[in-house]
Amino acid sequence: MKNTLPGAPYFHYGDTGLMVEGLALSALAQEHGTPLYVYSKASMVGALAAYQAGFAGRKAQICYAMKANSSLGVLQVFARAGCGFDIVSGGELARVRAAGGDMAKVIFSGVGKTRDEMRDALAAGIGCFNVESEAEIDVLNAVAVAMGLRAPISIRVNPNVDPKTHPYISTGLKGNKFGIAHERTLATYQHAATLPGLRIVGIDCHIGSQITEEAPYLDALDRMLDLVQAIEAAGIRLEHIDFGGGLGIQYQNEAPPAADALWAKLLQKIDARGLGEHTLMIEPGRSLVGNAGVCLTEVLYLKPGEQKNFCIVDAAMNDLPRPAMYQAYHAIVPLEPTKTADEAAVYDVVGPVCESGDWIGRDRALMVQPGERLAVMSAGAYCMSMASNYNTRGRAAEILVDGDRAIVIRQREAISDLFRGEQLAD
Ligand code: LLP
Numbered sequence: 001m002k003n004t005l006p007g008a009p010y011f012h013y014g015d016t017g018l019m020v021e022g023l024a025l026s027a028l029a030q031e032h033g034t035p036l037y038v039y040s041k042a043s044m045v046g047a048l049a050a051y052q053a054g055f056a057g058r059k060a061q062i063c064y065a066m067k068a069n070s071s072l073g074v075l076q077v078f079a080r081a082g083c084g085f086d087i088v089s090g091g092e093l094a095r096v097r098a099a100g101g102d103m104a105k106v107i108f109s110g111v112g113k114t115r116d117e118m119r120d121a122l123a124a125g126i127g128c129f130n131v132e133s134e135a136e137i138d139v140l141n142a143v144a145v146a147m148g149l150r151a152p153i154s155i156r157v158n159p160n161v162d163p164k165t166h167p168y169i170s171t172g173l174k175g176n177k178f179g180i181a182h183e184r185t186l187a188t189y190q191h192a193a194t195l196p197g198l199r200i201v202g203i204d205c206h207i208g209s210q211i212t213e214e215a216p217y218l219d220a221l222d223r224m225l226d227l228v229q230a231i232e233a234a235g236i237r238l239e240h241i242d243f244g245g246g247l248g249i250q251y252q253n254e255a256p257p258a259a260d261a262l263w264a265k266l267l268q269k270i271d272a273r274g275l276g277e278h279t280l281m282i283e284p285g286r287s288l289v290g291n292a293g294v295c296l297t298e299v300l301y302l303k304p305g306e307q308k309n310f311c312i313v314d315a316a317m318n319d320l321p322r323p324a325m326y327q328a329y330h331a332i333v334p335l336e337p338t339k340t341a342d343e344a345a346v347y348d349v350v351g352p353v354c355e356s357g358d359w360i361g362r363d364r365a366l367m368v369q370p371g372e373r374l375a376v377m378s379a380g381a382y383c384m385s386m387a388s389n390y391n392t393r394g395r396a397a398e399i400l401v402d403g404d405r406a407i408v409i410r411q412r413e414a415i416s417d418l419f420r421g422e423q424l425a426d
Contacts, residue, residue, distance in 0.1 A: 006331055007250030007291045008377055010043040017336040018375055020294070022404035026335045029296045029373050033412065035315035035396040036296040037384050039069075042402070043292035044077050044380075047259075051284065054263030059279040063107050065245045066092055068285030068381040069293070073400045073409025075099035078288070084127065086245070086283035090117040093124060103127075107242065107283065109156065109206070111136075111177055118143045122151055130156045130204045130242065132179055137192050144197030153192060154202035154242055157185050159223040163208030163216045163246065166326050179205065182223060189231050200236055202281070203228060206244025209286060212256040214265065217246075221266055225273050241270070242281035249290040251378045252329045259287060286381040293380025295320050295396070296335070297360075298373050300352070309347045311368060316351025317358040318390040320376060320383045324357045331377040332361045334368060343367045349374070353391045384410075389418055 005011050016024035020040050029036055051062055063084040066075060070092060075085070076099045084105025085096050096106055106126040108117075111133065118140055121129070131137050131153050144151040158179030174181065180188050185203075192198050207220045221243065228238060243266070248256040270276050297315035322328035332349055347368075349361040360376055368374065387395045394413030399406050 005333065005377060006252055007254075008043070008294075010040040010046070010292065011294065011375075011377070013337060018333065020401050023401055023406055025294070025296055025375060026373060028399055028401075028406055029298070029335065032397050032399060032408070034296050034298045034373060035319045037293055037379065037396050037398040037410075038296060038406075039074065039289070039293040039380055039398065039400050039409075041077055041292075041400055044074070044289055045081060047288045047292065048078070048081055048083070050259040051263070051282065051288075054260035054267075055280065058267070058276070061105060061240070061279060061281045063105065063242075063281060063283050064288055065283045065285030066095060067385060069289045069383075069385050070095050071384060071398055071409055072099045073398070073407065074289065075101060077400070086285070090114075090120050093117070093121055093126070097124070107154075107204075107281070109204075109283070113140075115139065115143055118151070119147065122147055122149050126152075128152045128154050128201055128204075128240075128242075130154050131192075132156050134180065134184070134188055134191070137188065137195070137198070141192075141195040141197035150197055150199040152199050152201045154200070154204040154238075154240070155180055155185060155188055155192070156204045156206065157182055157224060157227060159205055159207065159220045161207050161216050161220040161223065163211045164213055165208045165210045165248070166328075182227065185227050186230050186234060189236050190234060193236050200238070202240035202242055202279075203231065203238050204242035204244065204281075206283060207246060209246050210248040211246045212248040212254045214257050214262060217243075217262065217266065218269065221269055225269065225275060228275055228278075229273065238278060240279040240281050241275070242283065245283040245285050245287070247284055247287040249287055249378060249381075251290075252331065256287075259284070288381075290381035291378050293378075293383070295376040295379040295383060296373055297376060299368050299370050301370055302347075302368070304345075309345055311347035311349045311364075311366060313349055313351060313360065313374060315360060315376065315396070316353040316391070316393065317355065317360075318353060318388045318393050319351070319396050320360060320379060321386045321388070322382055323360055324355075325386075330361060330379060332364050332366070333375050333377060334366065335373045335375055337367075353393070389413075392418055394418060 088110035398410035
């Protein structure tokens with residue numbers, strides 16, 4: 001069966017097997033061990049360029065949603081390219097600082113900000129709090145008043161639009177915990193406008209992730225723009241419109257719209273309502289990094305069975321949780337595709353973790369032997385950032401490739417790191 005490389009133009013087969021930019025992945029695996037995350041800087045910068053092209057000539061701010069991949073070396077790439085950041089915790093705020101990001105370009109999302117997190121973010125001078133409930137508005141106001149400050153806010157609207165994606169990553173439906181219901185939004189702005197600790201700067205919405213169709217975006221934008229007009233008609237001026245993230249990537253056969261093409265359509269709608277003078281903000285995560293990364297793994301054992309053949313590899317659900325969590329598909333390809341087709345067998349590719357849910361790919365045709373290495377594709381987003389130490393497994397190392405340079409941006413976690421902070425009871 002032919003292995004293709006869906007959606008990953010910076011990875012290709014060359015004389016030395018699978019390459020990223022100018023480097024052979026097998027050499028990186030040899031030098032740094034497996035499991036190993038490898039990212040292409042050019043791929044990240046290229047994905048960002050599509051958004052920048054879409055916003056050419058506009059007042060716009062791209063805030064990379066760092067939950068997709070918050071490794072400092074990755075954040076630095078986006079900070080240097082002029083991006084702000086969408087954060088969801090005090091930990092992510094600290095990462096902006098460590099990566100040299102501009103605090104004025106930070107927006108703070110999330111339904112459960114603590115008072116401490118609010119204080120830190122206010123003291124840091126972030127650009128905007130995306131407020132997600134009426135209760136949060138009052139708490140943020142109190143925290144800001146106590147500090148003698150005014151918190152810049154936008155209200156996250158829940159537009160009740162179905163993004164047609166996996167239910168765990170839909171966020172803009174009435175049954176989701178996110179945002180303030182569309183019908184309550186105007187009244188909530190009017191209340192916020194009376195509070196001395198708040199300064200209204202924008203409006204925000206984010207309907208879900210891995211969205212591969214245009215229609216949900218267009219519908220959500222219509223509903224947002226209705227609100228923008230109603231809010232401004234009530235005398236409350238909005239400086240920016242934040243349209244969230246969510247644009248999908250190609251893992252297999254998906255054909256999501258290109259960022260610039262999608263934005264051309266969205267901008268038409270914004271302009272048609274005469275709202276084009278607002279600063280446009282977006283919070284993309286996956287679409288900037290997803291196809292920029294791979295996870296390299298070594299085949300430990302082949303285990304033929306009556307019902308299934310298993311290919312047991314050294315990466316597991318703790319390294320790459322998306323298949324276990326969302327039944328997500330990631331292409332799995334050999335680093336050295338040199339065999340003939342008749343040697344292929346169909347395997348479930350599984351890790352060493354003691355759970356049947358620990359699988360990386362199901363029913364994959366592969367030509368492999370123990371000791372050979374595979375690349376799990378499209379692993380730049382929500383893989384390392386969701387990795388855990390389950391089964392007391394250290395997290396993988398990470399390499400950022402820039403042309404023919406390989407930079408270690410995260411060391412492999414040592415066993416001693418895993419015990420840090422623990423002590424015997426007596
Ligand atoms: N803004 C907000 C408020 C968000 O909640 C998210 C993602 C984003 C932006 C970025 O969305 P993106 O452009 O990456 O789709 N772990 C899941 C995805 C969870 C997404 C959570 N929110 C996965 O692996 O598919």
